[in-house]
């Protein structure tokens with residue numbers, strides 16, 4: 001029988017890791033390392049394999065063509081796993097990421113528009129200002145020899161940029177350092193991650209100290225968000241033209257809220273403001289931190305990125321011409337390479353809405369499916385010397401070859417299909433701005449010889465990466 005006529009296999013026929021009565025394989029799910037556990041099982045048992053989640057069996061796959069097919073078949077045949085929707089709603093942060101069906105479609109249009117290239121171009125002077133602030137902060141740190149946790153510094157930058165672009169407010173956490181929203185936002189992601197991997201939803205029955213702390217963090221962020229919403233309302237009241245042509249996401253959400261039968265509620269407005277703050281913060285900051293860690297370790301790559309920044313920025317210490325961003329081709333290749341080796345979203349979790357066949361396995365409706373996003377990027381057939389950080393593989397004739405185009409398609413750091421990341425252009429722009437600024441002005445050196453570890457906190461970050469900057 002060939003592949004086309006072969007009958008689908010049963011999920012129950014697949015290999016699986018050890019599993020225990022009542023709890024299945026969940027005791028192995030250490031939230032900060034869950035992606036490493038699933039990747040290790042893929043190596044040990046082969047893919048596809050299945051995992052006992054106590055109440056249901058989950059399919060785990062790493063085939064990029066099948067992953068792309070699932071991502072494209074949303075919101076019809078597949079959805080994000082159900083706990084995403086319920087956990088986000090309970091926390092009062094339901095928005096585009098966690099919603100499904102018609103709710104999702106309504107929100108998607110608004111969010112996509114707010115992050116389109118036209119909005120990015122209009123906001124560019126704001127981005128230059130925030131990048132200059134980060135430069136000033138780094139210059140002070142370089143003068144005093146301060147050892148930096150760059151991931152934290154980048155989170156302040158990404159929060160400031162998102163708030164400026166999407167909410168029209170200059171919150172300047174870079175200079176305030178201890179600003180409330182920043183401090184509290186950081187704690188929300190790991191808490192969601194813990195709840196998503198929980199064997200039992202304890203928080204619905206008892207409030208442990210971690211839950212009380214989470215409520216406090218959420219309340220602080222919500223207070224800041226209420227302030228952004230009040231300011232946006234006042235802007236619309238003062239300038240009725242904004243009701244016809246909102247200038248940013250928060251104004252667009254408020255205008256939609258007021259439109260008759262729009263289906264938008266106050267909770268949709270604040271939930272999406274929260275969602276965008278969260279989704280734009282760690283993902284971009286963690287990608288920047290991984291990229292910087294590679295550049296710190298690979299001196300030749302750092303020198304190449306410095307030479308490019310010198311050529312593109314010239315006399316300027318920060319790139320201040322929007323139309324020159326595309327000239328940062330080496331930086332872009334280095335970013336792509338960092339995302340290949342360290343995708344900050346290494347697992348996407350979905351479930352089937354109806355009976356489907358995935359990787360030749362027949363699945364019932366409501367079967368959870370974990371897609372491993374990294375293995376295809378480490379395939380030596382597609383990426384020679386797969387474990388090496390080599391931006392050159394994306395450049396010149398090699399980068400333009402058909403093999404490179406095919407290899408590019410298997411990497412999906414921003415997801416794919418109708419739900420692909422709406423912030424990808426913003427994220428790439430932020431990464432280009434920060435990296436070129438750092439390369440133009442500083443030499444980055446890693447501090448300490450401890451290996452940097454991967455820690456999953458919904459988005460995957462380099463734990464233990466510390467660096468010192470020296471002026472060039």
Ligand code: HEM
Pocket residue numbers: 071096097098108111162275276277279280281283284287344345348412413414415416417418419420421422423424426427428
């Ligand atoms: C390097 C940075 C980033 C990475 C790697 C990243 C990655 C992702 C991934 C993998 C998804 C899931 C896509 C899917 O299901 O197909 C996603 C969704 C999303 N991202 Fe990003 N993201 C980044 C930056 C941003 C930024 C800057 C924003 C906004 C300010 C943002 C907002 C969102 C939102 C709202 C969604 C949900 C989309 C939906 O469900 O329709 N992301 N992102």
